[in-house]
Amino acid sequence: VAEVRWLDEREMRAWRTLVTKTAALRAVLDAELEARHGISLADYEVLVVLSEAPERRLRMAALACGLHLSPSGLTRRIDALVRRGWVERQRCPSDRRSFFAVLTPEGLAALTAAAPTHLEGVRAHFVDRLSRRQLDNLAAGLRGICTEVLLDDTARDGVAR
Amino acid sequence: VAEVRWLDEREMRAWRTLVTKTAALRAVLDAELEARHGISLADYEVLVVLSEAPERRLRMAALACGLHLSPSGLTRRIDALVRRGWVERQRCPSDRRSFFAVLTPEGLAALTAAAPTHLEGVRAHFVDRLSRRQLDNLAAGLRGICTEVLLDDTARDGVAR
DNA sequence: CAAGATTGACCGATCAATCTTT
C-alpha cells in the first residue's frame, strides 16, 4: 500500500464546498417547487427529460439511464406520474417487451407551469451569483470529472442530450 | 406572472454539469468505500464529523445539524453505527435529555483504514483533474451560493395543489 | 409548556427474483 497523499487546505475546502453547496442548492430548489407547484425536483426532472425527447417519449431503459435510476426505481416513479395523469405508458411496437413513457398534455402543462419557478430558483441561488467567467470556469473544470462513469451508453435509442 | 428570464446555453450547461458531475462523483466514492471497506460514504461522513469534534463526540442535535439530517434520521443512523461497534451513546451529564454520540476506538480504526481509499478517490476523480486555479475558482464561486438557505418565502404564488 | 431524542407509519430507492418476449 503506497503512501497516502493527503489533501491540503484548499483542496479539502474545494471538495467540501462542492458537496455541501450542491446539496443545499438542490434542497432549496426542491422545496420551492414543492411549495409552489406540489411537485418534487425529482419528478420535475423526469418531465424535463421526457419533454426533450423526440415525440416526448422514451423507452423505460433509456429514461432510467438518463435519470441515473435503477429499472425498478424508474418503474415506481413512472407509476406515480401515471397516477397523476402526467405520463402514460405505450407498448413499444417494434419490441413488445418494452414500453415508452410518454409525457401527456397534462404533464407538459404541469412542467410549463413549474418551469419559471425552477429557472428563477436556479438564477437566484446559483447563476446570478456567479460571473460569466466563474460560470464558464466551473463548467469547464467539472466537465473532466468522472468521465469513465458516465460512458454508460448502453441505451442508444434516446437520451440524445 | 412576470416575464421569465430563461437560461442561456452556457448557464444551463454549467448548472447541469454541476448537478450531474457532483452526483456521479459521490456515487463513485461511495462505491469504492463500500467495495474496499464495507462502509457507505454516508457512514464515513458521520465518522469524519465525530473524529473532528472535541473528545470525538457530539450531542445528537449538533451532529444532526452538521450532517444535515433530521433528528429521527440521525437516531437510526447512529443505531446502525452502534450495532457495528463504531459509535456509543453517552448521557450528557449537564442535560439528561441529551445524548452524546461518541466515536469508539474501533470506529476510529475503521475511519483510519478507510480514509486512504476515500482521499485517493477524491484525488483521482476530482482534485488531480483540476488545476490549482480551477480549484480555487470553483470553491470561490460556490462559496456564495445558497447562503440564506430554506427561506419559506412567499410560496403563495401559484399553489395549485 | 418547550426541548432533545426516539418510535411508528410511510415514502422512495435498491437488489434479487419473476414474467414475458426476443
Next chain:
DNA sequence: AAAGATTGATCGGTCAATCTTG
C-alpha cells in the same frame, strides 16, 4: 438463453406523535 420491465423484501430517510427532562 438474454433482455426489458415489474414485483417483493428491505433499507434509509422524513414527518407526526410520544416520552422524558428542563
